[in-house]
Amino acid sequence: MTMIQPRAHSRKKIAGLYLVTDRALCGNRGLEEVVSLAVQGGAACVQLREKDLPTRPFVEEAKRLKALLSPLRVPLIINDRLDVALAAEADGVHIGQEDMPCDIARRLLGPNAVIGLSVETWEDVEAAELMDVDYLGVSPVFATPTKTDTKAPWGLEGLTRIRAYSSHPLVAIGGISRDNAADVILAGADCAAVVSAICAASDPRMAAADIQAEISWALKKKQRNKQHLIHP
Numbered sequence: 325m326t327m328i329q330p331r332a333h334s335r336k337k338i339a340g341l342y343l344v345t346d347r348a349l350c351g352n353r354g355l356e357e358v359v360s361l362a363v364q365g366g367a368a369c370v371q372l373r374e375k376d377l378p379t380r381p382f383v384e385e386a387k388r389l390k391a392l393l394s395p396l397r398v399p400l401i402i403n404d405r406l407d408v409a410l411a412a413e414a415d416g417v418h419i420g421q422e423d424m425p426c427d428i429a430r431r432l433l434g435p436n437a438v439i440g441l442s443v444e445t446w447e448d449v450e451a452a453e454l455m456d457v458d459y460l461g462v463s464p465v466f467a468t469p470t471k472t473d474t475k476a477p478w479g480l481e482g483l484t485r486i487r488a489y490s491s492h493p494l495v496a497i498g499g500i501s502r503d504n505a506a507d508v509i510l511a512g513a514d515c516a517a518v519v520s521a522i523c524a525a526s527d528p529r530m531a532a533a534d535i536q537a538e539i540s541w542a543l544k545k546k547q548r549n550k551q552h553l554i555h556p
């Protein structure tokens with residue numbers, strides 16, 4: 325008799341287009357409107373990234389986004405702040421190399437939480453191999469004016485090298501737009517994280533849809549290439 329093993333956890337999968345918010349770039353349209361339009365355009369995951377908001381408005385914003393995204397089954401990830409993730413019952417947290425250690429985040433958030441970790445150096449990539457994380461944020465793939473306190477960009481070659489080594493899903497971030505989204509997927513990313521090309525776009529829904537179309541095309545092409553390798 326075949327025994328069906330229960331899954332150890334039921335974390336949401338992170339794939340496709342990943343929106344990272346920037347309140348200032350959303351302008352007077354408001355953050356929730358831009359998030360809503362981006363999801364209509366195809367964003368499959370949203371990270372609330374607030375670098376200047378005090379804790380209480382941060383929690384309130386996170387709860388509003390959770391209420392907006394939950395019925396659409398789009399995961400909400402909180403940048404940096406475990407306490408905000410817990411307070412808003414978000415789906416997970418994104419952690420940088422200077423943020424809360426991943427093992428502590430896992431212990432506090434539990435087995436079903438999505439935990440993403442930025443990797444900035446090859447040492448970070450090696451160390452992450454033993455960690456219980458759900459994806460690596462490849463930080464940054466290209467230089468970007470949206471975040472300037474980064475290490476040297478990995479480039480497409482660096483991304484491909486990480487793909488060959490790491491067993492974790494990869495989220496590419498930094499300088500991604502419709503013009504290079506397919507390139508980062510073909511170079512090894514499972515997911516492309518985007519800030520300005522959506523938040524600052526005059527039509528965030530269309531911007532997200534255009535980037536998502538590039539990602540879908542590249543994911544399908546990758547899948548076809550893989551099948552061709554198995555059944556030449």
Ligand SMILES: Cc1ncc(COP(=O)(O)OP(=O)(O)O)c(N)n1
Pocket residue numbers: 344371373403404418419420421422423440441442460461462463471495497517
């Ligand atoms: C998907 C994703 N990847 C990387 C980052 C960067 O995180 P971090 O290095 O902690 O920098 P800040 O975003 O906190 O400034 C990210 N946020 N998301």
Ligand SMILES: Cc1nc(C(=O)O)sc1CCOP(=O)(O)O
Pocket residue numbers: 344373442461462463464465467468469470471474497498499500517518519520521
């Ligand atoms: C939030 C963030 N993290 C980065 C990293 O390299 O870790 S780059 C970045 C901002 C990416 O913005 P844009 O899509 O406008 O280039």
Ligand SMILES: [Mg+2]
Pocket residue numbers: 403404418419420421423
């Ligand atoms: Mg951080």
